Amino acid sequence: MTAATDHGANALRMRVGIGATAGVVQHSDLRFSRLAIDQPTVILVRHGSKTLHADGRAWQVGAGEAIAIAGGSTFDVTNRLASDGRYEARWLILDADLVERARRQMREIDEIGDIDGARTVHGLEPEFCAALGRAFDAITAPVPDRIAEHRLTEVLAWLSLRSVHFPPMQAPSLATRVRRLFEAAPAERWTAALAARQLAMSEATLRRRLAAQDATVGTLLADVRMTSALLLLQSTGLPVNRIALDVGYESASRFAIRFRKRFGCAPSAIRSRTTAHERADGLPDRC
Numbered sequence: 001m002t003a004a005t006d007h008g009a010n011a012l013r014m015r016v017g018i019g020a021t022a023g024v025v026q027h028s029d030l031r032f033s034r035l036a037i038d039q040p041t042v043i044l045v046r047h048g049s050k051t052l053h054a055d056g057r058a059w060q061v062g063a064g065e066a067i068a069i070a071g072g073s074t075f076d077v078t079n080r081l082a083s084d085g086r087y088e089a090r091w092l093i094l095d096a097d098l099v100e101r102a103r104r105q106m107r108e109i110d111e112i113g114d115i116d117g118a119r120t121v122h123g124l125e126p127e128f129c130a131a132l133g134r135a136f137d138a139i140t141a142p143v144p145d146r147i148a149e150h151r152l153t154e155v156l157a158w159l160s161l162r163s164v165h166f167p168p169m170q171a172p173s174l175a176t177r178v179r180r181l182f183e184a185a186p187a188e189r190w191t192a193a194l195a196a197r198q199l200a201m202s203e204a205t206l207r208r209r210l211a212a213q214d215a216t217v218g219t220l221l222a223d224v225r226m227t228s229a230l231l232l233l234q235s236t237g238l239p240v241n242r243i244a245l246d247v248g249y250e251s252a253s254r255f256a257i258r259f260r261k262r263f264g265c266a267p268s269a270i271r272s273r274t275t276a277h278e279r280a281d282g283l284p285d286r287c
Helices: 096-105 107-111 126-138 145-161 174-184 192-198 203-212 217-235 240-246 252-263 267-272
Strands: 002-004 013-015 019-026 030-037 041-047 049-054 057-061 065-069 073-080 087-094 118-121
Touching: 019 126, 019 217, 030 217, 041 049, 049 065, 057 065, 057 118, 073 087, 087 096, 087 126, 087 145, 096 145, 126 145, 174 192, 174 203, 174 217, 192 203, 203 217, 217 240, 217 252, 217 267, 240 252, 240 267, 252 267
Parallel strands: none
Antiparallel strands: 002 013, 013 019, 019 087, 030 073, 041 065, 041 087, 049 057, 049 073, 065 118
């Protein structure tokens, strides 16, 4: 089953149980704080460069390079333009269960350490780039799920040859479980009581356990909505007021206030710096 938020080439597209993909094109340097990556993700930078910071560490990704990011990680992210005034990247978000199945198939990874947070991948072979292209296309291609899964697993096999492996699945924290609940339906009228029912616990237990993780239902919901809105602004041509509705805000002005508070700029500023209709898919022979 596939879904897309927009008919443009850069649309955020999802295939349930397989993964998701989105393209981003920018014409201005942008920096975002505390971006949560909840699922195993591979980002291919086509033009410009990307820098990720977390816990005093930094990962630099240049044009033609990729980075593999473990799920459950949070980074400060800076995207910088190339000399031609352009930044372009393609995201591949992999279903965590698919990654775990691939781990079991690639038994040699038991002898090699997993990535800690993220790992850059340099000097991509043309065949590796072609595999990435097939994986991006597989999200919406009219092929059976088994074939789509095979195409994403091929990317994991290429990463394995570079000793890049996603860590095994861990039981998600309660905060992560709540985030995933909200990510599946950011426009839902979420309350602590509703979230607690979905997670089969009492509201008091939910609040107490989240507090122990320095989180609240309100802060998690707000962050999920803003992060979802950012990705939609970067990767689709949807109007800002439509995006506001899609992430749970009936008032576009209230949405804009919340967005500015979270990212330090108005939603329209992101859109004016990003050309969502430009192609970021359709990889050439090289990455």
